Amino acid sequence: MGEYAAQAKLAVRNAGMRYGDRVALENCSFDVAPNTIVSIVGPSGCGKTTLLWAMSGLHNLTDGQILLDGKPITGPHPDIGLVFQDANLLPWRNLMDNILFPFEIKGQTPDRDWIEHLMERVQLTGFERNFPRELSGGMQQRAAIVRALSLRPSVLLMDEPFGALDAFTRDEMNKLVEEIWMETHTTIVFITHSIEEALFLSDRVVVLSPRPGRVQSEYEIPFERPRTMEIMAGKEAYDLTYRIKGDIYGHQAKKLAEAKG
Numbered sequence: 001m002g003e004y005a006a007q008a009k010l011a012v013r014n015a016g017m018r019y020g021d022r023v024a025l026e027n028c029s030f031d032v033a034p035n036t037i038v039s040i041v042g043p044s045g046c047g048k049t050t051l052l053w054a055m056s057g058l059h060n061l062t063d064g065q066i067l068l069d070g071k072p073i074t075g076p077h078p079d080i081g082l083v084f085q086d087a088n089l090l091p092w093r094n095l096m097d098n099i100l101f102p103f104e105i106k107g108q109t110p111d112r113d114w115i116e117h118l119m120e121r122v123q124l125t126g127f128e129r130n131f132p133r134e135l136s137g138g139m140q141q142r143a144a145i146v147r148a149l150s151l152r153p154s155v156l157l158m159d160e161p162f163g164a165l166d167a168f169t170r171d172e173m174n175k176l177v178e179e180i181w182m183e184t185h186t187t188i189v190f191i192t193h194s195i196e197e198a199l200f201l202s203d204r205v206v207v208l209s210p211r212p213g214r215v216q217s218e219y220e221i222p223f224e225r226p227r228t229m230e231i232m233a234g235k236e237a238y239d240l241t242y243r244i245k246g247d248i249y250g251h252q253a254k255k256l257a258e259a260k261g
C-alpha cells in the first residue's frame with residue numbers, strides 16, 4: 001500500500017463477493033481520498049450496489065476487505081450515512097419525525113440547529129409536518145439527504161439517489177449535493193448510471209467492468225467547483241465522457257462482435 005492508500009478515507013482492498021455460484025465482484029481495489037466525491041459507474045448488474053452495501057457494513061464481502069480510516073468495516077458504523085434510490089420514508093410519520101427516527105432508534109439527542117440548517121439548505125423549511133405522500137419525489141430525496149446528514153457522518157454513500165427523478169430535478173439535486181459538499185466536505189461515494197452526473201459531481205470516477213465487477217479504469221476529474229455549465233459543456237468534459245463511455249460500451253461492442261463470429 002502506498003502513501004496515498006494510508007491516507008484513504010475508504011480503501012477497497014481486493015473486494016470480492018459471491019452469491020452461491022454467481023460472482024458479483026472480483027478483486028476490486030481502489031481508494032476514496034478524504035473529503036472527495038468518488039463516483040462508481042458501470043453496467044447494470046456489475047456489483048455497484050453490492051460494493052456500496054459492503055462499504056456501509058450492511059453485508060460482508062466473501063473476499064477482501066474495506067477499510068474506513070485504516071480499520072476494516074465489520075458492521076454498520078455511525079460515521080457512515082446512506083441514501084438510496086428510494087427515499088424510504090415511513091409513510092405514517094411526517095417529514096420531521098422521519099428525520100428524527102434514527103435518533104430515536106439510537107437513543108441520541110438530535111442537534112436541532114443543524115437539522116434546521118440542513119432543512120433550509122435543501123429548501124424543505126415549512127414542510128416539517130407534511131407526510132411523505134404530500135411531497136414530490138425530489139422533496140422526498142432531499143428529506144432522505146437531510147436524514148442522513150443530520151447524524152453528521154464523515155462518509156455519505158449514495159446509490160443512484162436521483163435515478164428515479166426527471167432530468168431537471170436531477171440537475172437541481174446535483175447542484176444541491178455540490179453545495180452541501182462545498183459546505184461540509186463530507187466524503188461521498190456516489191453510484192450512478194449517468195456519466196454526466198458522475199462528471200459533474202466527482203473528483204474521481206471509478207469505472208467497473210461487467211459482472212464480475214472489477215476496476216476497469218479510474219479518472220481524475222480536474223474541474224474546479226462550483227462547476228458551471230460552461231465547464232460541463234467544454235471540450236475537456238466531452239473528452240472524459242467519450243473515454244468513460246468507450247470503457248463501458250466497448251465491452252458490449254466486443255460481445256456483439258464475438259456473438260456475430
Ligand SMILES: Nc1ncnc2c1ncn2[C@@H]1O[C@H](COP(=O)(O)OP(=O)(O)OP(=O)(O)O)[C@@H](O)[C@H]1O
Pocket residue numbers: 019022023024042043044045046047048049050051211
Ligand atoms: N442477494 C443476492 N442474492 C443473489 N444474487 C445477488 C444478490 N444481490 C445481488 N446479486 C447479484 O449480484 C450481481 C450484482 O448485483 P448489484 O445489485 O450489486 O449490481 P448493480 O451494479 O448495483 O446493478 P444496477 O446497476 O442494476 O443497480 C447481479 O448479478 C445480481 O443478480
Ligand SMILES: [Mg+2]
Pocket residue numbers: 048049050159
Ligand atoms: Mg444497483
